[in-house]
Amino acid sequence: MQTHVSTTPFGRRPMTLGQISSQMAAKAVKPDAVAHKWQVFQDIREARELLGATDRSLAILNALLTFHPETALTGDAELIVWPSNEQLAARANGMPATTLRRHIAVLVDCGLVIRRDSPNGKRFARKGRGGEIEQAYGFDLSPLVARAQEFRDLAEAVHAERRAFRVAKERLTLLRRDIVKLIDTGIEEGVPGNWGKVLLDYQAIIARLPRSAPRQLVEAISAELSALYEDIREALESFTKTQNPDGNESHSGRHIQNSNPELHTESEYRIREKSEAGGTAADTDNVRSLPKRELPLGIVLDACPGVLELAQGGEIRHWRDFLAAAELVRPMLGISPSAWREAREALGEQHAAITLAAIYQRADQIGSPGGYLRSLTERAKDGKFSTWPMIMALLRAKLDAQKTQAGADGAKAEEPRPSDGLRASEALLRSLNKPRPR
Structure with a gap:
C-alpha cells in the first residue's frame, strides 16, 4: 500500500515558503550523495550566524543526530528520527520543554530539518512484518545531505573572514605602535616638524575606533594610519639623510638637534x-x-x-x-x-x-x-x-x-x-x- 509523505506541520503551526524550499532541496538530493553527519554538524556550527541558528538549536540538532544510528548520511536512506520530547530533552542536557519547542522551530525555519508530522502530531514509526520501517513520523535529516556542500562553503567563508579580520587587527596594532614610537623618536631626536599636530591627527583617527569594530572599519582606519605612517617615516628618513649622508652611525655618532630655536641648555x-x-x-x-x-x-x-x-x-x-x-x-x-x-x-x-x-x-x-x-x-x-x-x-x-x-x-x-x-x-x-x- 502506498503511503503519503506529510509536508505540512501539525496543529496551528503555519506552513511557509521557506519550508517548501527546504523540502524541494531535500527531494532533489542525489541517491548516491553521502555526508558525514558530524562533519556537517561542525560546518553548521561554524556558520550558525549566517544560517540564523542559535546555540540552543544546535544543541537540539546534535541530540537529533545521536538518534540516527549511522555516521554516514546517504541520499537514498531513511533519515527520519522520531524521539519523544522527553528523550530529546534528556540528550539536550535537560532543556525545558518550552525552550525545546522554540528552538526546534528555529531548526525548521533555518531549513536544517523538516517536520514529518503524523495525523495526531505524535512521533513514531510503523514497522512491517519483517521489522523494516514502513512509515516514520518525526524529523527528517535529509537537508543535511542535500545542503552539505552549502554548509561547507559557508564555513570556509566564515574562516576566511576571521583570518582577514585577524590580519586587519594585526596591521592596525603594528601601525599604532610604529606611529607612536616614531613620533617619540622625532621629538627626542629633535627632528623639525609640528609633532604636536601629528599626535593630534593620530588621536583623531584612533578616536573613531570603537571597542568592537567590524573588519571594514578596522581596514579603513588602518588605511588612514598607513598614510600618516608614511608621512612620518618620510620626514624622519629625510632628516636622517641630511644629518648622516653616508648612513654610517659610527662615523658621526648620534646627532640630536632641537627643533625649537629658543631652547636653552x-x-x-x-x-x-x-x-x-x-x-x-x-x-x-x-x-x-x-x-x-x-x-x-x-x-x-x-x-x-x-x-x-x-x-x-x-x-x-x-x-x-x-x-x-x-x-x-x-x-x-x-x-x-x-x-x-x-x-x-x-x-x-x-x-x-x-x-x-x-x-x-x-x-x-x-x-x-x-x-x-x-x-x-x-x-x-x-x-x-x-x-x-x-x-x-x-x-x-x-x-x-x-x-x-x-x-x-x-x-x-x-x-x-x-x-x-x-x-x-x-x-x-x-x-x-x-x-x-x-
Whole structure:
C-alpha cells in the first residue's frame, strides 16, 4: 500500500515558503550523495550566524543526530528520527520543554530539518512484518545531505573572514605602535616638524575606533594610519639623510638637534632655576602652612585652565581625563619621552601631570620646557620640589591680575574660584595674599 509523505506541520503551526524550499532541496538530493553527519554538524556550527541558528538549536540538532544510528548520511536512506520530547530533552542536557519547542522551530525555519508530522502530531514509526520501517513520523535529516556542500562553503567563508579580520587587527596594532614610537623618536631626536599636530591627527583617527569594530572599519582606519605612517617615516628618513649622508652611525655618532630655536641648555637654565621653580624659603613656608593633602582637581584646573583646551569636549571631570590631556601636552611642548618618563618616576603620574599643566600654562615664559621639567625632576628626587608652590604661584598671579583689573574698572576683585565648584579655604586665601619677599 502506498503511503503519503506529510509536508505540512501539525496543529496551528503555519506552513511557509521557506519550508517548501527546504523540502524541494531535500527531494532533489542525489541517491548516491553521502555526508558525514558530524562533519556537517561542525560546518553548521561554524556558520550558525549566517544560517540564523542559535546555540540552543544546535544543541537540539546534535541530540537529533545521536538518534540516527549511522555516521554516514546517504541520499537514498531513511533519515527520519522520531524521539519523544522527553528523550530529546534528556540528550539536550535537560532543556525545558518550552525552550525545546522554540528552538526546534528555529531548526525548521533555518531549513536544517523538516517536520514529518503524523495525523495526531505524535512521533513514531510503523514497522512491517519483517521489522523494516514502513512509515516514520518525526524529523527528517535529509537537508543535511542535500545542503552539505552549502554548509561547507559557508564555513570556509566564515574562516576566511576571521583570518582577514585577524590580519586587519594585526596591521592596525603594528601601525599604532610604529606611529607612536616614531613620533617619540622625532621629538627626542629633535627632528623639525609640528609633532604636536601629528599626535593630534593620530588621536583623531584612533578616536573613531570603537571597542568592537567590524573588519571594514578596522581596514579603513588602518588605511588612514598607513598614510600618516608614511608621512612620518618620510620626514624622519629625510632628516636622517641630511644629518648622516653616508648612513654610517659610527662615523658621526648620534646627532640630536632641537627643533625649537629658543631652547636653552641645562646650565643656562639652572641660573634661574630657583625663581621659576618657586623654591624660595618663603614659598616653602607657605607650602608648609597649607593642609597636608593632595591638590584638589578643581584648584589645579583653576590655576591651569589652558589644559582644558586639549581635553576631549573641553571638559575635565576626573583625574583620568586630566592625565589623558597631559599626554597631549607633552609633545606640544617638545618634551622628550625620556624626560616625561623620569618625571613620572620621580613625582608620580598625577603630580607629573600637574607639573606639565603648570608648565603649559606658563609656556610663553619658559624657554626650555624640557629642561625645566628635568630640573624640577632633579629637585623632586632631592625632596626640594612640590607641586603645591607651583600651583599657588599661578593662583597668586591670577589673583593679582584680577585685583589689578578690578582696580582699573573701579570694582572689587573676585576671589579665585575652582572650575568644578570647589572653594579655596581661608587658610589658602591667606597664604595667597601673603606679601612675597622682595
